[in-house]
Amino acid sequence: MDSLTPVTLSKTEALAARYGTAEIPPAGPWNPIIASLLDHRSVRGYRPDAPPEGTLETLVAAASSAATSSNLQTWSVISVRDPAKLAVLAEIAGGQKHIQQCPIFLVWLADVSRNERLGQDEGTVLEGMPYLETFLVAAIDAALASQNAVVAAESLGLSTVYIGALRNDVVRVAETLGLPPGVVGVFGLCVGYAADAAKAEVKPRLPQATVLHHDTYDHGAEPAQRAAYDVLMNDFSRRNEMAADTWTARVINRIGTMKALRGRDRLSAAIRSLGFPLR
């Protein structure tokens, strides 16, 4: 058995990096898997070298091991290597070059078409199909599967980045990959070895007290927590050569305007046109 790519930070150091501050939550048990999870960062630049033979199959076996609602397994994944298709996908994603650069590019699919075919073959109408619930189950199945693939990849010293921008035009994604009705690409995933310049610091997250509630949702302390997090994120972005900016400013920039949605205001209509009534 290959060894884990070691994470050398202590528990306290890893938590301080993840939360960007010495004020860390009182975490308990710890082990190399948890250390690897805490060490995640998204990487947007890749070396050309391919990972070992069978890496794709290892990642998909990990993905298939995730929970899936009622064992319906309403997800699939496409490994894209065709340069022409990668170019189209990169264009849909607003010119993200790493889609063409990484040695493994995966498109994760919410896929109820398998059930549709099963129903047709068995001569049964599946009454549950046209509902939002069924699409949501498929999207969540795809997310649980892909996250297992991410964890597996990072444990092997590979880096990853999710490409939500495929949702800028899910109809063109479907055309490019020959998707039948009842299948939608919910996001992409780059996998490969990080280019040296591309591996930034671990990005600090909101304090645990902001996202973890006990018995009842309570956001009373949120304004102070957000102000402190804005300072952390401003410092983080300056250190990592992005424009210095607070979290508040980035949130407003990302969802403040219709332009920033990059066409995703049409996602509902597009998903319906791909065979999900979303009733």
Next chain:
Amino acid sequence: MDSLTPVTLSKTEALAARYGTAEIPPAGPWNPIIASLLDHRSVRGYRPDAPPEGTLETLVAAASSAATSSNLQTWSVISVRDPAKLAVLAEIAGGQKHIQQCPIFLVWLADVSRNERLGQDEGTVLEGMPYLETFLVAAIDAALASQNAVVAAESLGLSTVYIGALRNDVVRVAETLGLPPGVVGVFGLCVGYAADAAKAEVKPRLPQATVLHHDTYDHGAEPAQRAAYDVLMNDFSRRNEMAADTWTARVINRIGTMKALRGRDRLSAAIRSLGFPLR
């Protein structure tokens, strides 16, 4: 650093268990993290003993380390210990006793309310809020976070099971947990030590060739693959003291009728009523 809970199967054994057959995919690299991922099984019976102090905080730190779309962090999680609330949640989920039995029960939230409050505090209308895209991002954020928590829990020798049945009545879940508008419970998660009788075999999944496509979606071999998987699943369910049944029969049973949806045909209206226009 605590050690991993060891998984003793070899790569070949683990893949054979996961796919329920000796016809396994040509997986390559392997390590203890991947072995732990492959060993997943959902557990519906728990011992009463609590995990070590700080386990909840460790799991949430792992969750916060997952990727999140544009760092929006549109998820939250509620740890529920109040017996009265656990009883209501178990009832919503159709009487799943393990919700009241497990020492850690989490409700994972698609949460755009934090952004709503941010926009209000800053005097800015966030134009991207009312779209299906924004809800979908939040649901996927919650799924990526929760799957990291699952991986962390299982690495510590704990077992888990997702509770999608909270979606039977998301409005009552919101009332029970005091959720503000813009927050919906997308699923629950039990965490704890498996009762001896509750730890079944690893459940076989569809063949890798069924879910993994190359450049183009291709389901030509699916009928034969499904027939073979039906045999495997029939055997698996007989061995594990469920009613013997094929995968095909279980899919039809789960989504074939309106009754089987258990109210989730109203999910779209319910989520809208909780403050997501889903435009």
